[in-house]
Amino acid sequence: MFNDIGGLELVTLIVLAVLVFGPEKLPKVIQDVTRTIRKIREFSENAKQDIRQELGPEFKDFEFEDLNPKTFIRKQLENDDLGIKEIRNGFDLKKEMAEITDAVHGRDSESSAGSSPASSSGSAGSSSGGTVDMTKKPQKSDPDERPPFDADAT
Incomplete structure (x- = not known):
């Protein structure tokens, strides 16, 4: 559950908990939190067992993961x-x-x-050389010629 918490982060959490709850109340808060987590895990396991029993023996190897x-x-x-x-x-x-x-x-x-x-891009016979010069403007052959119409693009 807490596999990705480093040492410095853990120390920071402990110091923060001591500052928020105080050294007198901290042990009781830790007990309450662990008790709640234990109850949630038991409830989850019981719910999984109930679902497996309701599904029947053909889902015996069913994993919730x-x-x-x-x-x-x-x-x-x-x-x-x-x-x-x-x-x-x-x-x-x-x-x-x-x-x-x-x-x-x-x-x-x-x-x-x-x-x-x-x-193939380094050969002298190719006109484009495999690259496109983005600084050049495209040349139009006829100023009155309209660009091709693509019905699928509209």
Whole structure:
């Protein structure tokens, strides 16, 4: 419960408790707090046992921690009934991104698949060099020409 409290924080809490409650009342306050925590834990355990009894024997191994979405997903990924690890290992994000970049720039993906982006950007034959100059303003070919209309964008 208090695993992430350091030594300095604990000393600060103790000093603060002594200042707020006083050295005479502090032991009684600590007893009351521990008694309340113990009662809450007992109530929680009794409620869990009652729920398990009401669910029946088929839910005998049911854990309430499984209701946490992170725990549920972690357990499902560990089972790997769907072959998720194979899908994850078969997917190469760098290759997919290189193919998308080649498609956007109009290059042939087979010819640039063997070369890395660093080697293709340094070649003298490429006009853009793999980078975009953001300081230049785009040139319009015709001032009367309207930009293309995209019905899906509106």
